[in-house]
Amino acid sequence: MNVEQARFNMIEQQIRPWDVLDQGVLSLLTLLKREDFVPAAHKALAFMDTEIPLGHGQFMLAPRVEARLLQELKVTRHEKVLEIGTGSGYMAALLGHKAQSVISLESQPELAKQAAENLKRAGVLNVKVLAQDGSQGLPAEAPFDVILLSGSVAEVPRALLEQLKPGGRLAAVVGSEPVMRAMLYTRVGNEFKTQVLFDTVVPRLAGFAEASAFSF
Template sequence: MNMPLNTSANAADPIEQARFNMIQQQIRPWNVLEQNVLDTLTEVPRELFVPPEHEGLAFMDIEIPLHGTPEEAAAKGWTMQAPRVEARMLQDLNVKPTDKILEIGAGSGYMAALLAHLGREVLSLEIVPELAEMARENLAGAGVTNANVRLADGATDALPEGPFDVIVLSGSVAEVPAALLQHLTEGGRLGAIVGQQPVMRATFVRRKGHDFETISPWDTMAARLHGFAEPSPFKF
């Protein structure tokens, strides 16, 4: 299905116009050109996953606070990622309709909804109870039935549902978590934003037997996912 053009009907609806502008002005210029990803961004209602007090920010090129004050949300990673980052992650993970997907960091549930639209089923883990409940309510409100949110620590909790074809970390980590790689199927892909401020890179790992192929094709920044190991600040 082709992405709808900017018809007069779309232009008359401010939400649809804002969605169209987000895709044309933020996402396509970031080399997100796969039609199934663009269609997904058109069809999954991002505005349903934004807190009511930040409704006006739904289609802006920023991280949106989800819980607490904006300063607290930024410091603790309680944010919704910028649309272009989510879109590029989706494209580079090449999600297939048969894929079983694990997401670490449910947030508002929006990324889980995008993944569920493209894949077979999604398990999304969230360590913050208020965000887990928000994600469940948002997914239900959007009519998403193939994504499940669990209150859990993605860094340490067991994953009896594995292995997974795709694992997505919706937030940044200091390094790719080696333990999560063991939960990938043959040919499975893990995507994460890896590094330290001011330099982070989107990193993708594909499993091939006992080996793992890694690429880091683009730079970005993202709030930290809590619970994962950080490098020691001491140097000898």
């Protein structure tokens, strides 16, 4: 496989047609080697339009979903970011290139260790990976400018939204199969403005409650 051609095709055939037009994001996808974050057994899938199994029931998101979420969050160099669901560390690395600092939470210790090694090897030094449940965020380090849930949840816990600074943004894929939507929440005072970004279906994040079947 010609790796650079495969990377080019991924960007031009999957990512750009999905309305990812931010040149900073596209340049970063060329610079940061996605294949270095893919488990050896699945290297052939590195540039394909699919989720990649990481073990422990976790997956890397499809490239176009990662790229679109990164674009919509509009992370800037002075910002502090929390990611929930480190997985391979690739999304944390993308965020690290954009932000001042990133803390990424991974509930599976083996994945957390591997992600930290991947990030170190890639020279991404402003990302800290913590092996812990992320469903309640990280109140001790709050508030954050940006929070990203790298997987789907039935609903976003209020406790996470409240860890945003004023003007802060949280992105998550919300809902249950077959209907899920990527959502952007922006804090305005003590309220949260919501925006639907796109429809997609992605694997569940571990540790988050399913929505109640009853509403009162």
